[in-house]
Amino acid sequence: MxxxxxxxxxxxxxxxxxxxxxxxxxxxxxxxxxxxxxxxxxxxxxxxxxxxxxxxxxxxxxxxxxxxxxxxxxxxxxxxxxxxxxxxxxxxxxxxxxxxxxxxxxxxxxxxxxxxxxxxxxxWLGAGGGVENLIAVTLGTGVGGGIIANGKIISGANGMAAEIGHMTVIRSGGAACNCGKSGCLETETSATGIVRKAKEVLSEYPSSSLNSFTSITAKDVFQAAADHDEAASKVIASVIDTLGLTIANLAIAINPNKIVIGGGVSKAGVQLLQPLKEAFRTYALTRTAEACTFEIAELGNxxxxxxxxxxxxxxx
Amino acid sequence: MxxxxxxxxxxxxxxxxxxxxxxxxxxxxxxxxxxxxxxxxxxxxxxxxxxxxxxxxxxxxxxxxxxxxxxxxxxxxxxxxxxxxxxxxxxxxxxxxxxxxxxxxxxxxxxxxxxxxxxxxxxWLGAGGGVENLIAVTLGTGVGGGIIANGKIISGANGMAAEIGHMTVIRSGGAACNCGKSGCLETETSATGIVRKAKEVLSEYPSSSLNSFTSITAKDVFQAAADHDEAASKVIASVIDTLGLTIANLAIAINPNKIVIGGGVSKAGVQLLQPLKEAFRTYALTRTAEACTFEIAELGNxxxxxxxxxxxxxxx
Missing domain, CATH: 3.30.420.40 (ATPase, nucleotide binding domain)
Incomplete structure (x- = not known):
């Protein structure tokens, strides 16, 4: 054949x-x-x-x-x-x-x-390994997602499923989102959101190394946090807690075998993944957490x- | 045949x-x-x-x-x-x-x-009407759920899918839940949760009609709210806002055609449904909200x- x-x-x-x-x-x-x-x-x-x-x-x-x-x-x-x-x-x-x-x-x-x-x-060919139930989270300029359940992608009633960047994570007073709402996951955990959050706290931390940057990137914030900069550490901890909570809530609904994290922010690797898993376990049901593993996306573009x-x- | x-x-x-x-x-x-x-x-x-x-x-x-x-x-x-x-x-x-x-x-x-x-x-035979994508929320002593996507029930990796009562809605300081976590949807919006929340605020509202009850039920709290009792109204508004937010976040993931609300608390009918739809629209994406309707469950037990x-x- x-x-x-x-x-x-x-x-x-x-x-x-x-x-x-x-x-x-x-x-x-x-x-x-x-x-x-x-x-x-x-x-x-x-x-x-x-x-x-x-x-x-x-x-x-x-x-x-x-x-x-x-x-x-x-x-x-x-x-x-x-x-x-x-x-x-x-x-x-x-x-x-x-x-x-x-x-x-x-x-x-x-x-x-x-x-x-x-x-x-x-x-199919990357970090998922052909599981029946998967949540993919892409952390880039925005936050995107894809959900596979019963082996099939979920597209939903009008193609809007898995728009997880627009789950509300701050009930009131959150930053405005491009979608017209405020306090969306995207405003709190995208690369753009990480930079905004860093800029918001910098005036409280005059000794932060980030103050010397003319233009800050999410990578800079992760690097500064790795170097024990207090402002950066605070921002990254807050971002990861929010992400862990939201992914846990999603996992309680979907009960995935795998959670795959991709996008530019995922290049932080273990600095992201290790505390993310901890935050996830705090907010997930034990049996839900036991059923799934976290992976960094493998296929890039x-x-x-x-x-x-x-x-x-x-x-x- | x-x-x-x-x-x-x-x-x-x-x-x-x-x-x-x-x-x-x-x-x-x-x-x-x-x-x-x-x-x-x-x-x-x-x-x-x-x-x-x-x-x-x-x-x-x-x-x-x-x-x-x-x-x-x-x-x-x-x-x-x-x-x-x-x-x-x-x-x-x-x-x-x-x-x-x-x-x-x-x-x-x-x-x-x-x-x-x-x-x-x-x-199949009730309020869903055979749609491809549905979220069912049961508000009783606890909060249960069922999710249909692509026409199939989602059971998940180990049968834990749609345990939506245990989505975290209060990040820290929430009431303890039977699951071992705290701040779960169930602790905030079940019949039990409604009663607990009412009892928590009653001391601040000495003139509330609920103070005369020897034992309060969720139905009593809804009734008092309908009669413009300030304490009861505050509790019901908070419960419905939390429920609207959580269902909106779920709907952003699933993009359902229908959201079916059942269980004892759903007997509050339009007193629940009308403000719930408003809260839902506040937190949902416009296209997600446009794609779905809310229904009260029809089949009971x-x-x-x-x-x-x-x-x-x-x-x-």
Whole structure:
């Protein structure tokens, strides 16, 4: 029997990442093209079609061995039809992306939120290891998430599931969030949130090493905390406690086998993970905590395209 | 083609409820037997087998038309095998309940947590209306939950999913919970929690009508709040805000089509539901809130046996 292949696509604000994988999980090719955002991104379906067509020719893949295309988009997606309600970074609004790409390519197309596909990718070929129940948390400029339950990604009633960055963690008086609410997980534990929190406390700590920085990054705050800077330590402890509490609450709902932490902030590694596990155990039920392990994401920027390919495989 | 039937069983601390339903959802018979808790509940599998056997004879059901038995248990269950890790109210501990009942009856047996089955039941024949994504919240002596995603109940890695009563809602200084933690949703929003919170504030409100009660119930607190008692109003407002926040955070993760509120406290009806929806909208993302409606549970104590029958239907 000849091998079958799936295309995975991850549409970002600057580049579109692509990969073609065998259903066994071998990556045949991985590449990217620039995101053409002109005219509200209307040329993106044909850009994707063309580059996939070229790759197929280059790799001499027979059309009958290509099972379809799985696409991650940074926004609100109707996963049943691939219709994009809104993807602000791309310019899409009420755009029948999935249908257009299917018509152009002749392949079945599945579309989901990019964070959800990253979770699927990590579970297929990365830190998840193919578990039935997984929570993926991406700590970057914002905070994203993906939840797998009963072996399937949760997309929800209108593609909004796992928007965990917008769980409210400060009931009143929290910082304003881009979503229009305040006190969201994202405002407290993203890289941006860590920097804001550090800046907020610095005036109370005139001797903090962070005062000498002209521009502070989350990495700087972690480094200063590692060097026992009091202000930085206080901020990192607060961030990790909030994160542990929120992940514990999520885990009480989902009862995952694995919790995978990714994104730029996860590069803090054990400095993040060790106290995070402790905070998690404080707030989780014992049996819930016993059932799961914490892992740092392994696939980096490839998680999305790998998850896209998996979405095809899973739906066939 | 002749109709097929499923038995649903709901094992409680005092009675075992049973029902036999057609796969179309018609209830043929509904009854209960006392729970024999002697010798750590070891006789329960044969009690269930005997009463199901009698019902089958009485209803003249042909064995080949009975698809199986679905059982809800109040405790920690391995849903794959029907093994009970622990069900404190029954006396079971490390008990191979599912296997025993399957051997005795000759039917396939599925077991899940009772709150999960109540959610399945409500979604099949009650307030859920067969949606793909549902959150059920039971506000009684404790707070229980059931979550349906992608049309399936979430049981999780070790049967602990949807234990939402133990999500932490007060980070520090909250009341002690039976689970060993503190500040759980259950300590703040169960009937028991409502009474405790009322008692805590009464000394500050000497003119409160609740001071004249020798024993206060949650219903009394709701009634006093409806009569504009200041202490009771304050307690109910705080309970509903906490509940709205927690359900919003859950909904941000699950993105349900419906949120079904059941249990004794739900009898407060619109006095609960109307401000709960407002609190929910404060803390939920707009698109998440738009996707879902709130409903009061419809099946009462029958939800569990109906969900048990559905579990059989779903697994075949």
């Amino acid at each position: 000849s091998e079958n292949y799936c295309f995975g696509v991850d549409v970002g604000g600057t580049t579109i990442k692509l990969a073609v994988l065998s259903t066994k999980g071998d990556i045949l090719k991985k590449w990217e093209i620039p995101t053409n955002k002109s005219e509200q991104g209307r040329y993106i379906p044909q850009d994707i079609h063309k580059t996939i067509d070229s790759a197929q020719t280059e790799l001499a893949l027979h059309k009958s061995n290509v099972l379809g295309i799985g696409v991650g988009a940074p926004g609100f997606v109707d996963t049943k039809t691939g219709y994009i309600y809104e993807a602000v970074n791309i310019g899409w609004k009420n755009f029948d992306f999935g249908k257009q790409l299917a018509n152009l390519s002749g392949y079945p197309v599945w579309v989901d939120n990019d964070a959800n596909l990253a979770a699927l990718g990590e579970n 490839d998680a999305g395209v790998i998850g896209g390919a998996y979405l095809v495989k899973e739906n066939l | 002749s109709e097929n039937y499923c038995f649903g069983v709901d094992v409680g601390g005092t009675t075992i409820k049973l029902a036999v339903l057609s796969t179309k959802g018609d209830i043929l018979k509904k009854w209960e037997i006392p729970t024999n808790k002697s010798e750590q509940g070891r006789y329960i599998p044969q009690d269930i087998h005997k009463t199901i056997d009698s019902a089958q004879t009485e209803l003249a059901l042909h064995k080949s038309n009975v698809l199986g038995i679905g059982v809800g248990a109040p405790g920690f269950v391995d849903t794959k095998t029907g093994y009970i890790y622990e069900a404190v109210n029954i006396g079971w501990k490390n008990f191979d309940f599912g296997k025993q009942l399957a051997n005795l009856s000759g039917y396939p047996v599925w077991v899940d947590n009772d709150a999960n089955l109540a959610a399945l039941g409500e979604n 029958d939800a569990g046996v109906i969900g048990g029958a559905y579990l059989v239907k779903e697994n075949l």
